Every structure is written in C-alpha cells, then in structure tokens.
Amino acid sequence: MDCVSAHGPGGGLLSEVGELITHRRTLRLMARQDLKNTFRNYRLGLVWALAEPLGLALMMWLVFSFIFTGRADRIGLDPFIVYLITGILPFQWLAQSIGRGPKVFRKYGNMLTYSPLPVWFWPLRGVVSSGAEFLLSIPIIFALVLVFGAQISWGVLLLPVAILLQVVLCTGLSMLGAALSLKFPDVEKMTGILNRMLFWTSPIIWASKDFPDWLQSWLYLNPFQLLLDLYRAIVWPEEVGSFRDWMLSLTMIVVIFVAGSVLLKLRVRDVRRIEE
C-alpha cells in the first residue's frame, strides 16, 4: 500500500467507520477502564452511577407531587416519577459527555500524540463509558414503569434509535468541547453552565404541551427534545413529534457532529506537534 501525503489529512467517513469496527474491542476496553477508574475508590462502586440520578428524580417527584400538591399533573405527564426518570437518566449521559469533552486532551493528551487511532476515538471513549452507565440504569426505568402501573407501549422499539442518536449527539458535543478547549481553556468551566441551561430548557421536568402550539415545533431546535420523546415513547408513544420535528432535530444533531469533527481534526494537528 502506497500512501502519499502532501499536506491535508486523508480518509473519508466510511474509512473512519471501518476503523471504529476494527478497533471496537479496544474502545470497549477503554470504556471499561474509565468506568473502573471512576468508581474504584468507592465502597459501593458502580451503584453510585445509578444512585445519583435516581436520588434526584425521587427528590423532584416528592417536591412536585407532595409539597406543591397537584402541580405534577400540570407540568409533566402521569406517572410523574416515570416521566422524570426517563428525562433525568438520558440527561445524565449527555451532561457527563459534555463535561468530559474539554478534558480529553488534558487527560489523554500524551497517549493521543503517539497513537494512530482516529482522533474522535478519544471523545467517543468518554461517551461510551457514560453510555454504559446509562445502559446499566435502563432496568430502573422499566422497574418504575411496572411499579407505578404504567403501560409499556410499542414505542419501546424506538429505544435503540434513541440510544444511537444520543451517541452521535454526545460525540459531536464532546468533540466540539475538546476542540474549543485547546484554544480557550475556559470552555471547561462553561460546560457546567451549559449543562444547567440544557437541563432547564429541555422537557425534563416540564412537557412541551405547556407551551403554545406555534412554539412547540421550534422546541425541536434543541436536539435533546427529540431524544427525550423517543425515550418516553416507551410509555407515551403519542408524544413522538411530527416528521418536520424529527428533521429539525436530526439536522441539528448532524450539524453538531460535523462541526465537532471538522474542528477537532483541524486542532489536533497542533496537539501532535507540541514541543516536548
């Protein structure tokens, strides 16, 4: 195989997907290592991955169902605890991916400079390990659905689609954060604000039905809205948006992914040539 390189990087999208397939076990091992590193110092280990979002959901359920009596019906869908948990668990995954993105080069920089693995592999590593935590928590969603008497609908078939789209969105956001943090380290501090903003502007506690009709479609400019609809289709299949809403959110996901990928490729040229 001859490879002539003059200036620009080579390899298209297909070859990069091929790389992902040929290195899938390495990626899995990396994610496993990250999970072990995160929870190795705690006595309860991986339980903390589930306890934190579950605790938050329970607290909000108590506040909105008992303290502000009667408000739970108006701000979400019934049963409210199921509505909350199907929002909080995917959000936890999204927030972790956004938070880890700008730290990628600080954490894996010295490996990245010597490894021929594609550059997006490193942000994806964080996304996969956070995703593993989410996958572990899926039984909790089903347990709560059963305990609170909700019905599992045909929408459960959309769960793999939601997970796949979330991987793409999280990887895009993580790559954007990683690329921007090389020029502006302050991005790392901004992720906390961004996560809080996403939490309150996404239908995690409230439902889109609370907004006027003309505004509801535009809420899909936030791509996380579509993902939440798909997760909630497990119980509320009628909440899945129209074709136009899908297209709007999917376009946003693709734009974020492409922007992150291009920016990261441009910036990583500098990372590999930092003088030691």
Add this chain to the structure above:
Amino acid sequence: MKTAKLEKVGVEVVRTKRRRRRHSKVPLLMGSKEQTRHWVVQNATMSVAPGDCIFLLDPEGNRSAILMKVLTGLVLPDAGTVVHRGRSLMLTAPSRGWVKSLSLGQAGRLLGGMYGMTDEEIDDRIEAGMDFAGLTDKSWKPSEEFERRIIRQLAFSLGTTAPVKLLGLDQMAVVGTPEFRLKCVPRIRELMADGTSVVVIDRDPNLIPQLATRAIRVKRKKLVEISVAEAEDLSREWAQSKRYARRRLRKDTSEDDEHEDFI
C-alpha cells in the same frame, strides 16, 4: 523500493510559553500561556530502505521525535512530501497511568490497540507477545502490581509482533528487566532480517554499533547523514555532558513522582 521517503519536508512545532506581562499590576485575563509555531526541520530529504536500522540523533534538542512522527505517519509535514509504503508503528514508552485498573493481559490488549493494531491482529499476537515478555502466567494480575519497566517490556513485545513495514522505537529499543534487555537486540535484528525497517531514538552509545546500519543527525533544521562510528562518538560525548546528567536527573525524579501517585 523504499519503505518511507521524505522529500524536502518541513515541519513546524508548537511551543507553549508563558505570556509576558506588559503591566505588572494588570492581571492576565486571557490566559497566562501562549502558543508560537516554529520550524524544527526544513528541506529534509531522506529515505528508509527495507532492513535498515537508522538511528536519529539530535544532541541539541528533541527534534528527532517529531521527525519520527512524520516518518511513521503520525504527523503530516507542513511542507514537502512523505511517501509511506505499508503500515508503520511508533513505539513510545507507556506510563502506568495508560493501563491503570486493568489486568496485565488487558493492558497488553489496550497497548496493542493504542499502537494502532486491529482487534484481529491483537487476538492473533497477544499470546506470542505475552510469551515473549515472559508474562503469560501473570496475565490475570492487576497491572498496578508491576513496575513501569514491565509495562514497557509488554509494549515492546507486542509492538515488535505487529505486521508493519516500518517500526519506530522512541527510547524503546532496549527496555524491561535485565534478562529481558538481553532479548531486545536479537529481536530487532530478526525484524531487520525479515525486511522491516527500524528507526531508533536512543541515547545509549553502546546500542549504536550493535544495531545501526545508518545514522542521521538533526543539525540546524537540516538532516545530516553521519557514519555509525561518528554517531557512536557523538552519543558518547552527549552521555558524558552535564546537560544529559541534568535531563536524566529530571526524568528519574518525574518517574519517582509518577510511582508515588499510584501508591
């Protein structure tokens, strides 16, 4: 047919330096560091033939590492052309943090993956690699129980089994325990006999006569081909210099620090 060829190659590196304060009382709001770019190599032309073992020397700095990255395709040049025939791999010293929380067997798999080997290649070679490193019976043990040199030993064993045409060894030519170090040079010679090109960066002057077929020195942004005897003298001179002693001391201290972190 050459394994790799550089033609009039120029490479820029990024230097991070502390930003100068213009007014002592005004805080630096936009970060205290700035990045500047400068050329480390210009108009560099060289080729690597199958079975060659080339030593890269740069007594004045660390420009040989970036040159090796260009030769192995990790970094694209800013000027000129690089031609690679076949795959290449650059082996660099892994730190213990790379394989933290994994067993030695998993560490081997992860290192193989990081050096660019595919899952199938790792499956085919992991047993031979562990065997060569003498770690087969310890593959289930946590990597934290082993010193950094054992991790390097594992990386060398796996890296040298990779199906590549060009192997770069950055301070990785002779590594590991004293018994394992004796096995490294014969292993590299075997690879050379099979037609693999080897490019080495190593400060050990005794290694040059044992392995080198050619030597290249980076001097004032240019590549100068020197004889193996000259390279040995240069390396010996460098090993006796005060600057080398200072760098060695700094490296030892940082390795000790890393060790403390993990305990």
